[in-house]
Amino acid sequence: MSIRKTGIGVGVASAVMSWTSAASALPYDYELGLQPAASPVMERIESFHQLLLYIIVAISLFVLALLVWIIIRYNRRSNPTPSRTQHNTLLEVAWTIIPVIILVIIAIPSFKLLYYESAIPKADVKLNAIGKQWFWTYQYPADGNFQFDSLGLSDDAAKAAGEPRLLGVDNVIVVPVNKVIEVVVTGADVIHSWALPEMGVKMDAVPGRLNHTWFKATRTGTFYGECSELCGAKHAFMPIEVKVVTDTEYAAWLAKAKKKYAAIDHANITQLAAQ
Numbered sequence: 314m315s316i317r318k319t320g321i322g323v324g325v326a327s328a329v330m331s332w333t334s335a336a337s338a339l340p341y342d343y344e345l346g347l348q349p350a351a352s353p354v355m356e357r358i359e360s361f362h363q364l365l366l367y368i369i370v371a372i373s374l375f376v377l378a379l380l381v382w383i384i385i386r387y388n389r390r391s392n393p394t395p396s397r398t399q400h401n402t403l404l405e406v407a408w409t410i411i412p413v414i415i416l417v418i419i420a421i422p423s424f425k426l427l428y429y430e431s432a433i434p435k436a437d438v439k440l441n442a443i444g445k446q447w448f449w450t451y452q453y454p455a456d457g458n459f460q461f462d463s464l465g466l467s468d469d470a471a472k473a474a475g476e477p478r479l480l481g482v483d484n485v486i487v488v489p490v491n492k493v494i495e496v497v498v499t500g501a502d503v504i505h506s507w508a509l510p511e512m513g514v515k516m517d518a519v520p521g522r523l524n525h526t527w528f529k530a531t532r533t534g535t536f537y538g539e540c541s542e543l544c545g546a547k548h549a550f551m552p553i554e555v556k557v558v559t560d561t562e563y564a565a566w567l568a569k570a571k572k573k574y575a576a577i578d579h580a581n582i583t584q585l586a587a588q
């Protein structure tokens with residue numbers, strides 16, 4: 314489903330498009346557009362974004378052409394006695410109906426995309442992400458029943474680990490490639506937001522609510538995100554780092570992680586919930 318290929322060819326739009334399709338996972342100087350998609354949801358978001366760009370460029374060029382035409386044709390020199398027309402029913406109906414049609418054209422793919430994002434396919438891996446001031450706690454409730462805290466690295470630690478500044482974390486999330494990862498997001502203190510741009514995920518972490526979202530990474534690699542809801546003084550220091558690996562690498566990591574990290578204390582959680 315690539316709207317890019319429908320060929321509503323606008324020269325300026327194509328130039329803008331070509332800037333947007335860089336393959337780097339990290340932001341770079343003079344970057345335009347969205348980060349390259351690494352999940353079906355993000356591919357659809359990008360596709361929708363392209364459609365909007367075509368529409369925006371077309372409307373802007375149309376308005377610019379109207380302005381130029383009026384400046385040239387109806388200035389005082391070329392049009393010394395102006396018309397006293399105040400209403401034109403046909404024109405007024407047209408400039409009401411045409412925007413409505415454009416909005417309907419935008420609404421159809423928009424609702425399709427919203428539904429696609431919210432209808433979570435059958436999960437292969439379940440991940441709980443709990444936002445805290447100012448780090449994330451992750452749980453793997455189905456694959457091994459363990460949890461760990463993931464803290465952003467200091468500048469020095471990031472440099473030493475070869476991680477990007479304010480994006481690297483001490484304990485990364487590891488997930489298998491081409492598998493549906495269902496993420497349950499919640500907050501332990503204030504509202505945070507678990508966001509992973511290349512996967513098209515941004516879900517609020519609200520205390521007392523379990524918000525469900527999902528992603529399916531289409532390629533292996535390291536992906537970065539940030540807390541995207543202003544949550545206090547160190548809001549900028551609780552990044553998200555996800556390593557997407559093959560199935561065998563995931564199995565090997567799981568075996569190690571189960572030993573390394575603490576088990577989720579279900580009994581304690583139930584007790585706390587009952588109080």
Ligand SMILES: [Cu+2]
Pocket residue numbers: 444445504505506540541542543544548551
């Ligand atoms: Cu936060």
